[in-house]
Amino acid sequence: MVNITNRSGWGARAPRNRSTTTWASRTGFTVHYSAGPPTQTPRQIQNFHMDTRGWADVGYNFLVDQAGNVYEGRGWLVVGAHAAPHNTSHIGVCFIGRDGDATPAAKAAIRGLYDEANRRAGKNLSRSWHGGLSGNSTSCPGADLRSWVRAGMPVSGGTTPAPTPPASARPGTTAPAWPGPILIQPPVRHTQTCRRWQTRMRERGWRITVDGWYGPASERVCRQFQTEKRLSVDGRVGPETWRASWEAPIT
Numbered sequence: 001m002v003n004i005t006n007r008s009g010w011g012a013r014a015p016r017n018r019s020t021t022t023w024a025s026r027t028g029f030t031v032h033y034s035a036g037p038p039t040q041t042p043r044q045i046q047n048f049h050m051d052t053r054g055w056a057d058v059g060y061n062f063l064v065d066q067a068g069n070v071y072e073g074r075g076w077l078v079v080g081a082h083a084a085p086h087n088t089s090h091i092g093v094c095f096i097g098r099d100g101d102a103t104p105a106a107k108a109a110i111r112g113l114y115d116e117a118n119r120r121a122g123k124n125l126s127r128s129w130h131g132g133l134s135g136n137s138t139s140c141p142g143a144d145l146r147s148w149v150r151a152g153m154p155v156s157g158g159t160t161p162a163p164t165p166p167a168s169a170r171p172g173t174t175a176p177a178w179p180g181p182i183l184i185q186p187p188v189r190h191t192q193t194c195r196r197w198q199t200r201m202r203e204r205g206w207r208i209t210v211d212g213w214y215g216p217a218s219e220r221v222c223r224q225f226q227t228e229k230r231l232s233v234d235g236r237v238g239p240e241t242w243r244a245s246w247e248a249p250i251t
């Protein structure tokens, strides 16, 4: 499960132009680093790429910071400017920092993006690092991330750690009245009920995108939650799962 801060969420400038590719053309996933201070923001990197390099937009498809936050760059299917001539086939993800700065949270986030890319592509993309691609002679992404990619991008514990829930998320409150309709997919539908439930699950520490769309990723969170709380595991958010999302203890 991976939360992605979209472009408006980090104040991105509009791209000068963009061209798209398809999942059928996507075959690889490439890890980069910015080789700058970990405090750099996606907007600073975008400004550098657009104003100094003269590119149409930030070069990467996604960026990840030390805390494990993921930022949408060009996104899943827009051709990047990160590793010519592989930009159409490869999704480029940049860790914001120098060699040795990548934390377990950052690696878990990169791995989460890779898993999500595979899910969307319906196939396993090849794992690569910038300097390992043909025609690309560079030290990017540094020795630490290079060996991590080589090792298969392992994440300690095998799962993506959930963030610590804030105090406001602790149970003890009564669930708001069930507003309906029951959240079930397919088809993927957008509802305010879904948005409220996703917001609540995120407060509880689940990695879930709050976009109001009840799709496969939301259903997966629902099933994991139902399993954990010993509810009937049907992948639907109805009155019982809704109530538990507010009132069940966080474990």
Ligand SMILES: [Zn+2]
Residues within 6 Å of the ligand: 031, 032, 033, 082, 130, 138, 140, 141
């Ligand atoms: Zn690179």
